[in-house]
Every structure is written in C-alpha cells, then in structure tokens.
Amino acid sequence: MGEYIKTEIIDGSVALIQLDRPKAMNALCNGLMEELSIALQDFDRDSDIGCMIVTGNEKSFAAGMDIKEMQSKDFSDTYYEDMLVDSADRIMRCRKPIIAAVAGYALGGGCELAMMCDIMIVADNAKFGQPEVTIGTMPGFGGSQRLTRLIGKAKSMEMCLTGRMMEAEEAMLCGIASRLVPAEDLMEETVGVAKLIASKSQMSTMMIKEAVNRAEETSLSEGLRFERRLFHASFSTKDQKEGMQAFIDKRNPDFINN
Ligand code: CO8
Secondary structure, X not given: OOOOEEEEEEOOOEEEEEEOOHHHOOOEOHHHHHHHHHHHHHHHHOOOOOEEEEEOOOOEEEOOEOHHHXXXXXXXXHHHHOOOHHHHHHHHOOOOOEEEEEOOEEEOHHHHHHHHOOEEEEEOOOEEEOHHHHHOOOOOOOHHHHHHHHHOHHHHHHHHHHOOOEEHHHHHHOOOOOEEEOHHHHHHHHHHHHHXXXXXXXXXXXXXXXXXXXXXXXXXXXXXXXXXXXXXXXXXXXXXXXXXXXXXXXXXXXXXXX
C-alpha cells in the first residue's frame, strides 16, 4: 500500500497492484512510478508470488506521464535525472510474468507501461494511444519501439504521428492485446490467468519469459539456440521430474519451484 497504489495478494501467489490516482486519471507522476516499480520488484523477489497484475480503474488504466509535473522541466532536468530510467529498469528486471489488466484510457506512458507488461488483457472500453505529439513531444517510455514491434511501422507511425486513440477491438486485432473481455469481467478473467500461471513451476515460467523476450532482441538462430539451452537446463530442475512424473501417474503436479 502506498500513496498512489494499492496492493493485494490473492490466494497467496498472485500480486495485484492497482494504480490509485483516480482524480488525475492515474497519471504517472514520479511518486507513482517509484511506488509501482518498487512494489513489482519486491513481489518479483517474493518466492510465494508466481505472477503479478498491474491495473487501474474502470475509467483509466493510466492517462500517461503526469503532464503537470513535466511541463516546466527543461532538457537538462530530464537528461541529468535520466527521467524515469530507474523505474523502467526495475520493471524490466522483473523475471516473473506481469499481466496488464487494462480498462479505459491507456495513453502515452500508460500505453507504454501496459506494453512493458508480458500479457495484456483488455476490457471492451479500453482506449490506447500515443498522444504525445498533441502536446509537443513524443513517446519516451518505449512507445515508438514497442508499438512498432507489436503493430508494424505503418500503423505505429499513424498512431504516434496523429495521436489518435485506438479502441479495444482494434488493439486486439493488431496484436497489442492478448485477450478482450467485457469490462465487468476484466478482473475475474485476469486473476484467473494469473492464478493459472502462478500454479506452474516458477522455474518454467521465468525461463519462458526470458526466452520469449529474447525473441524481440536477437536473430532467429540465436534465439533458437538460447531457447534450446534453457530447455536443456529445465531438465536439471526437480519440477521437470515432478511435472513429467505427474503426467505419467495421471495426477496433478506438486511444484516446489526448484
Ligand atoms: N497528466 C496530468 N494530469 C492529467 C493527465 C496527465 N497525463 N491526464 C489527465 N489528467 C488530469 C486532468 O488534468 C484533470 O485534472 P483536473 O481535474 O485537475 O483538471 C483530470 O485528470 C481529469 O481529466 P480530464 O478532465 O481531462 O478528463 P476527460 O475525461 O475529459 O479526458 C483524457 C480524459 C482523454 C485521458 C484526458 O485527460 C487526456 O487527454 N489526458 C492527457 C493524455 C496525454 O496526453 N497523455 C500523454 C502524456 S505525455 C507522456 O505520457 C509521455 C511519456 C514519455 C515519458 C518518457 C520519460 C522518459
């Protein structure tokens, strides 16, 4: 629990972090980013937690970085403090899966934050956009890179250059979102996915996250080699022995994250 976020542990294994600045549409002020990234880091290090969820409220996931906080900064302020780099690094270093549950606005830094997560489940009222161009700046929290990788150059250019919003259905069709659900079912669906992930061996889920992320950053042959090595390494875990034995015995596995 912090000034800008609420946290909850569900069934002992899923950590839910709710951005809680409703009066400012969950604008991502420095304090919020600090609290969020530290909470994610702490949950990531908690051996009981197998999956994290980041969500906002029904009106807004996050309407971007806090414009009121940024407006008066000049280049040397942002450059010298390396604006938001610590928070982004903390989030990117998380090794366990993070799900973004998005309802309402996910704009600018909010869209970028959602795209930093590993899975995105969206409500039918979700709206995505990179509207920085309309306030005289540009995406700076990964939008120009992640959006382009997700939806391709032409569509990413159009989104970033016009600042237009994209509805949930379009986001689903072009590959931003992994699942589209009615707004009232968003949390139930997301918690269900998170519990399923958390019920697996953390050794497997962490290796899978590492391998899938590698696909974005390397050639196919290097990525395949990396995957193969992790796959081989998974045979050194007790959970691989248990998982396969449980299949043979026709019972549920009892994973110990080892
Ligand atoms: N920052 C600060 N305050 C905000 C923000 C924001 N991003 N978004 C909304 N608010 C505030 C409003 O100012 C308003 O406050 P007040 O009640 O004090 O006037 C309150 O939230 C409610 O907002 P609205 O009255 O505007 O609500 P509407 O329902 O009419 O509109 C919108 C909702 C469409 C979400 C609208 O508020 C909006 O367009 N917000 C700004 C969206 C935007 O431009 N986001 C991009 C910000 S820039 C960014 O994210 C850069 C990322 C890169 C950083 C890189 C760092 C390294």
